[in-house]
Amino acid sequence: MLDIKFIRENPDVVKQALAARKNDADIDALLALDTARRAAITEVEELKSSRNSASKTIGGLMKEGKKAEAEAAKEEVRRIGDRIAVLDEQVRELDEKMLQTLLFIPNLPRPCVPVGKDETDNVVVRTFGEPKKFDFEIKPHWDICEALKLVDFERGTKITGAGFPVYTGQGARLQRALIQFMLDLHTTEHGYTEIEPPFVCNAAAMTGTGQLPKFAEDMYHINLDQLYPVPTAEVPLTNLYADEIMDIDRPVKITAYTPCFRREAGAAGRDTRGLLRLHQFDKVELVNFVKPEDSEKQHEILVREAEKVLQKLGLHYRVIELCTADIGFSAAKCYDLELWAPGVQKWLEVSSVSNFWDYQARRARIRCRDANGRPQFVHTLNGSGVALPRLVVALLENNQNADGTVTIPEALRPALGGLEKLG
RNA sequence: GGAGAGGUGGCAGAGCGGUUUAAUGCGCCGGUCUUGAAAACCGGAGAGCCGAAAGGUUCCGGGGGUUCGAAUCCCUCCCUCUCCGCCA
Numbered sequence: 001m002l003d004i005k006f007i008r009e010n011p012d013v014v015k016q017a018l019a020a021r022k023n024d025a026d027i028d029a030l031l032a033l034d035t036a037r038r039a040a041i042t043e044v045e046e047l048k049s050s051r052n053s054a055s056k057t058i059g060g061l062m063k064e065g066k067k068a069e070a071e072a073a074k075e076e077v078r079r080i081g082d083r084i085a086v087l088d089e090q091v092r093e094l095d096e097k098m099l100q101t102l103l104f105i106p107n108l109p110r111p112c113v114p115v116g117k118d119e120t121d122n123v124v125v126r127t128f129g130e131p132k133k134f135d136f137e138i139k140p141h142w143d144i145c146e147a148l149k150l151v152d153f154e155r156g157t158k159i160t161g162a163g164f165p166v167y168t169g170q171g172a173r174l175q176r177a178l179i180q181f182m183l184d185l186h187t188t189e190h191g192y193t194e195i196e197p198p199f200v201c202n203a204a205a206m207t208g209t210g211q212l213p214k215f216a217e218d219m220y221h222i223n224l225d226q227l228y229p230v231p232t233a234e235v236p237l238t239n240l241y242a243d244e245i246m247d248i249d250r251p252v253k254i255t256a257y258t259p260c261f262r263r264e265a266g267a268a269g270r271d272t273r274g275l276l277r278l279h280q281f282d283k284v285e286l287v288n289f290v291k292p293e294d295s296e297k298q299h300e301i302l303v304r305e306a307e308k309v310l311q312k313l314g315l316h317y318r319v320i321e322l323c324t325a326d327i328g329f330s331a332a333k334c335y336d337l338e339l340w341a342p343g344v345q346k347w348l349e350v351s352s353v354s355n356f357w358d359y360q361a362r363r364a365r366i367r368c369r370d371a372n373g374r375p376q377f378v379h380t381l382n383g384s385g386v387a388l389p390r391l392v393v394a395l396l397e398n399n400q401n402a403d404g405t406v407t408i409p410e411a412l413r414p415a416l417g418g419l420e421k422l423g
Numbered sequence: 424g425g426a427g428a429g430g431u432g433g434c435a436g437a438g439c440g441g442u443u444u445a446a447u448g449c450g451c452c453g454g455u456c457u458u459g460a461a462a463a464c465c466g467g468a469g470a471g472c473c474g475a476a477a478g479g480u481u482c483c484g485g486g487g488g489u490u491c492g493a494a495u496c497c498c499u500c501c502c503u504c505u506c507c508g509c510c511a
Contacts, residue, residue, distance in 0.1 A: 037473095038472095038473065038474090041472070041473050041480085042473060042474080042479095044480085045472090045473065045474095045479055045480045045481090046479080046480095048479085048480060048481085049478095049479060049480070051491080051492085052480090052492085054491075054492090055441080055491055055492040056441075056442095056492085057491095058441085058491050058492075059441040059491090059492075062441080062491095070491080071491095073491070074490095074491040074492095075491085076491085077491045077492080078490095078491065080491095081490095081491075081492095245433085245470090373452085373468085375470075375471095
């Protein structure tokens with residue numbers, strides 16, 4: 001959520017930033033609500049002030065036994081009370097309208113974010129490794145999965161539906177090993193505290209991080225209990241500190257594995273084959289809470305931490321900086337990590353590393369204290385560290401051998417009991 | 424699921440219609456003392472909103488009601504704890 005004070009004082013900056021990300025929010029209408037709200041508050045508070053002092057006077061009169069005078073005063077105060085009730089209701093309605101407007105306005109991209117018209121204007125920041133050369137005919141991952149019986153695509157549709165993969169045998173074990181490998185890396189080398197959160201969250205949490213109310217259609221919803229299966233661990237992890245004043249002399253860094261559930265509304269028919277786009281997938285997520293002055297520096301550290309996973313696995317990847325038109329709703333700045341998958345001949349997004357500035361913190365009321373001890377909103381950051389299915393795709397397609405086996409990267413073998421090859 | 428108890432500042436815990444401007448303790452910050460620290464003593468400090476400021480206003484789990492006036496009385500919902508039931 002944006003700061004209404006900032007919008008009031010910098011309407012043109014806000015309009016320009018929103019235009020850069022192709023958002024058409026009506027800022028002038030919002031500011032009109034703001035003006036009306038403040039006028040109503042000023043009026044009602046003056047009335048409340050006079051009611052309060054009059055009530056004190058009545059208390060005194062009652063004690064002195066001046067019944068008649070007290071009754072006259074009561075009548076006067078009752079009229080003030082009626083007027084207050086009307087104005088209070090007005091303020092409540094204006095508050096609600098403003099909130100509903102603000103909840104649908106996205107974050108402002110930082111000035112440093114490249115301006116663009118769509119994803120083709122994203123910028124490649126750096127590239128790691130080289131595309132691998134093969135001296136045999138390589139297979140796409142779905143053929144490898146079938147040959148080595150890593151995923152049972154057929155039976156999965158029977159129990160749930162398309163997009164809910166059933167990993168089997170070494171495929172299932174590979175999932176578990178990757179989760180362990182990533183959690184161990186981040187906790188032992190990057191200073192993260194491991195969390196195992198609930199896999200469902202309530203509407204307040206979903207609103208805190210920005211999934212609700214705008215993206216309700218992208219989420220599964222357990223109607224009977226008003227709970228949402230998490231679309232990312234970002235939701236439970238970030239909201240862990242909702243309504244708190246945090247002590248963050250140094251960044252608070254937490255990580256968790258969760259399955260992620262996404263309806264992928266609007267993406268029907270895209271990437272239907274294999275593991276490229278799923279309704280349920282596994283992910284290890286990294287979440288940071290930092291003081292405002294530290295967030296830009298910490299964002300660079302965070303993206304390096306996510307990259308470390310790919311480097312250790314020896315995969316060819318690139319870091320993309322998203323342009324203003326492609327950046328996520330809640331993000332102020334965002335890097336994506338993309339793996340090269342030679343079988344499908346595509347760059348695959350396996351991580352999104354975002355700086356949310358104070359946008360989520362304001363929605364979820366996560367604060368810390370500034371140098372003077374005054375409360376201020378923290379900055380939140382998060383990054384996938386990383387999402388599994390596309391990582392598996394890249395591992396299988398890059399490490400496949402002519403004999404149909406797949407070589408396990410050195411770094412991953414301990415988590416697989418020393419296994420060197422799949423198949 | 425049933426019965427009972429309870430939700431008050433960072434924590435503990437009083438208050439149960441009108442000097443509550445929410446006592447008190449612990450913890451926290453500053454100071455005195457000390458070579459330094461601890462202890463002791465003195466002082467300070469809740470959050471949101473409106474306001475340039477002075478100041479005002481709201482907040483005792485959420486919502487609603489009674490009243491001139493509600494932390495305090497009533498209704499309702501939520502949550503926590505204890506016991507019972509069921510159970511991995």
